[in-house]
Amino acid sequence: MAQKGDLMTVRSDIRVVDATLRDGGLVNNFEFTDEFVNALYRANVKAGVDYMEFGYKASKELFDVNKFGKWKFCNEEDIRAVVGDNNSDMKIAVMADVGRTDYETDIVDRSDSVIDLIRVATYIHQMPTAIRMVEDAKKKGYEVSCNIMAVSKAKESDLAQALEMLGNSPVDVIYLVDSYGSLVPEQVRRLSEQYLEVGEKYGKQIGIHAHNNQQLAFANTIEALSNGVSYLDATMNGMGRGCGNCSMELLLSFLKNPQYNVYPIFRFLQNQILPLRESGVVWGYDIPYLLTGKLNQHPRAAIEAVKQGRTDYAEFYTELLENE
Amino acid sequence: MAQKGDLMTVRSDIRVVDATLRDGGLVNNFEFTDEFVNALYRANVKAGVDYMEFGYKASKELFDVNKFGKWKFCNEEDIRAVVGDNNSDMKIAVMADVGRTDYETDIVDRSDSVIDLIRVATYIHQMPTAIRMVEDAKKKGYEVSCNIMAVSKAKESDLAQALEMLGNSPVDVIYLVDSYGSLVPEQVRRLSEQYLEVGEKYGKQIGIHAHNNQQLAFANTIEALSNGVSYLDATMNGMGRGCGNCSMELLLSFLKNPQYNVYPIFRFLQNQILPLRESGVVWGYDIPYLLTGKLNQHPRAAIEAVKQGRTDYAEFYTELLENE
Numbered sequence: 001m002a003q004k005g006d007l008m009t010v011r012s013d014i015r016v017v018d019a020t021l022r023d024g025g026l027v028n029n030f031e032f033t034d035e036f037v038n039a040l041y042r043a044n045v046k047a048g049v050d051y052m053e054f055g056y057k058a059s060k061e062l063f064d065v066n067k068f069g070k071w072k073f074c075n076e077e078d079i080r081a082v083v084g085d086n087n088s089d090m091k092i093a094v095m096a097d098v099g100r101t102d103y104e105t106d107i108v109d110r111s112d113s114v115i116d117l118i119r120v121a122t123y124i125h126q127m128p129t130a131i132r133m134v135e136d137a138k139k140k141g142y143e144v145s146c147n148i149m150a151v152s153k154a155k156e157s158d159l160a161q162a163l164e165m166l167g168n169s170p171v172d173v174i175y176l177v178d179s180y181g182s183l184v185p186e187q188v189r190r191l192s193e194q195y196l197e198v199g200e201k202y203g204k205q206i207g208i209h210a211h212n213n214q215q216l217a218f219a220n221t222i223e224a225l226s227n228g229v230s231y232l233d234a235t236m237n238g239m240g241r242g243c244g245n246c247s248m249e250l251l252l253s254f255l256k257n258p259q260y261n262v263y264p265i266f267r268f269l270q271n272q273i274l275p276l277r278e279s280g281v282v283w284g285y286d287i288p289y290l291l292t293g294k295l296n297q298h299p300r301a302a303i304e305a306v307k308q309g310r311t312d313y314a315e316f317y318t319e320l321l322e323n324e
Numbered sequence: 325m326a327q328k329g330d331l332m333t334v335r336s337d338i339r340v341v342d343a344t345l346r347d348g349g350l351v352n353n354f355e356f357t358d359e360f361v362n363a364l365y366r367a368n369v370k371a372g373v374d375y376m377e378f379g380y381k382a383s384k385e386l387f388d389v390n391k392f393g394k395w396k397f398c399n400e401e402d403i404r405a406v407v408g409d410n411n412s413d414m415k416i417a418v419m420a421d422v423g424r425t426d427y428e429t430d431i432v433d434r435s436d437s438v439i440d441l442i443r444v445a446t447y448i449h450q451m452p453t454a455i456r457m458v459e460d461a462k463k464k465g466y467e468v469s470c471n472i473m474a475v476s477k478a479k480e481s482d483l484a485q486a487l488e489m490l491g492n493s494p495v496d497v498i499y500l501v502d503s504y505g506s507l508v509p510e511q512v513r514r515l516s517e518q519y520l521e522v523g524e525k526y527g528k529q530i531g532i533h534a535h536n537n538q539q540l541a542f543a544n545t546i547e548a549l550s551n552g553v554s555y556l557d558a559t560m561n562g563m564g565r566g567c568g569n570c571s572m573e574l575l576l577s578f579l580k581n582p583q584y585n586v587y588p589i590f591r592f593l594q595n596q597i598l599p600l601r602e603s604g605v606v607w608g609y610d611i612p613y614l615l616t617g618k619l620n621q622h623p624r625a626a627i628e629a630v631k632q633g634r635t636d637y638a639e640f641y642t643e644l645l646e647n648e
Contacts, residue, residue: 215574
């Protein structure tokens with residue numbers, strides 16, 4: 001597949017998606033201050049970011065609202081308290097997890113909502129439910145993406161079938177998601193080509209969501225971009241589960257479209273992200289995450305190791321190998 | 325140029341070069357403890373690293389030996405105090421800077437030295453002196469590389485001429501060096517191809533030395549690798565000037581050759597690198613370095629900003645733009 005675009009020109013199909021509250025919320029239990037969220041919204045609008053994801057639409061049957069910050073649930077009134085009617089060029093997104101969202105009741109008609117994009121997150125064995133959720137959201141009037149998580153664990157034949165199912169669904173965007181931070185650019189290139197072939201066949205856009213276990217989140221994102229992927233997830237200073245994501249400041253420094261302006265991002269980093277880090281919220285590259293990424297494992301053991309302050313990397317590596 | 329090798333097999337031309345003491349020495353004024361250096365040597369030998377660079381052969385006329393740690397000068401007896409006669413499969417390297425090395429006197433015949441590889445570091449406008457140093461080291465019996473620094477600043481026509489000069493010299497390895505951490509993988513691919521064409525024409529190996537300003541040091545290293553570059557620089561936990569280099573733990577986790585074993589590296593990180601960081605030695609990705617990298621500038625302003633603890637990123641960015 002030929003390279004799309006080059007380092008000097010711009011591509012009109014690119015969409016930058018800020019996922020700070022959603023993936024970053026996994027680090028601090030979604031307990032962001034209102035000041036942080038308001039500043040994030042304003043920074044994203046000023047920076048020309050295309051979508052801001054506010055969090056999850058998690059089921060209140062399954063999750064106790066008193067045990068999480070409000071962005072795990074993304075009530076309509078909570079989003080409106082920040083964005084009003086969102087009189088900006090930036091669109092609003094939320095994530096709906098297969099099996100953890102009461103989508104039939106909690107996702108209302110788009111005409112009654114300030115939300116624009118529903119991001120359905122699924123593991124590959126949950127595809128039939130994901131397709132039903134895509135259809136439901138589409139019928140209600142939303143833009144819809146489907147994010148197939150942990151693709152580094154999927155068999156090629158299962159992935160091919162899942163992509164065909166999505167091609168035949170009303171979904172707008174199909175996401176390549178490296179949940180474990182296990183992929184290297186060469187693999188991202190091959191996977192991107194597979195997703196893009198389906199996208200071209202069925203008229204779908206392709207997106208990427210990367211993790212930084214091997215310091216490759218930004219590299220994998222621009223590798224996918226150069227192959228033709230359009231929707232690019234990033235978070236402020238890479239805030240996200242474990243080692244975090246593709247950093248917004250890196251991505252906007254790279255993109256050449258004059259729509260994007262990285263300056264408000266730097267202001268946000270100095271005014272909001274630094275104090276958040278100083279308050280003890282921890283994310284970013286660390287050896288335990290490298291190890292789960294390298295071994296293509298869920299980061300939960302690494303998250304626990306970092307939480308415990310473990311620095312016996314060699315022993316931790318041995319434990320991971322024993323649990324393979 | 326076709327991809328060389330793949331993610332499952334090994335390439336016999338690969339050489340891993342540990343540059344921790346040399347590039348890391350720029351962070352702590354080369355003041356490593358003997359314990360650190362001994363442990364590093366043992367870890368590298370156990371890990372199957374091919375070359376260990378001990379530091380610079382800096383001129384004692386130009387630099388006061390009392391103002392730097394000993395690895396800025398790499399006296400023969402100081403290296404031998406660590407490696408003895410180096411009865412290992414790993415080779416010993418030192419760097420010789422054009423204009424800052426008394427190479428005629430300070431580099432002795434290889435038969436009298438435990439050093440195997442002289443790495444001549446040059447800016448592109450110093451090529452005639454670099455060639456003379458290459459010839460001198462080669463005549464004395466060494467393996468010799470030439471590292472053209474700050475290639476992101478070089479004009480294409482100058483670079484083409486410099487590569488031809490090196491092709492016609494007795495140098496063994498020509499290095500692509502991204503001193504400012506400014507290159508993205510797409511540029512590394514194009515530059516690698518240019519270096520490799522000269523390498524194939526004249527029978528030279530090609531190497532890469534990357535910096536992590538944009539979190540791309542590892543990505544750029546494996547991009548070059550997949551194009552056919554053989555000599556790969558890395559440092560422990562990325563220790564190096566400013567934001568540092570390609571991390572040894574990432575590179576050895578990626579390479580598939582059973583010669584390499586990342587386990588001793590993790591032991592070294594926990595026993596030596598963590599205490600070094602805790603003692604106040606600072607390196608790694610930070611916004612000021614991203615900014616100089618993005619602007620293709622020398623990192624000195626960023627190093628100064630980080631030293632001063634500046635976190636007014638937006639203002640710092642403005643200052644850099646004014647000094648362009």
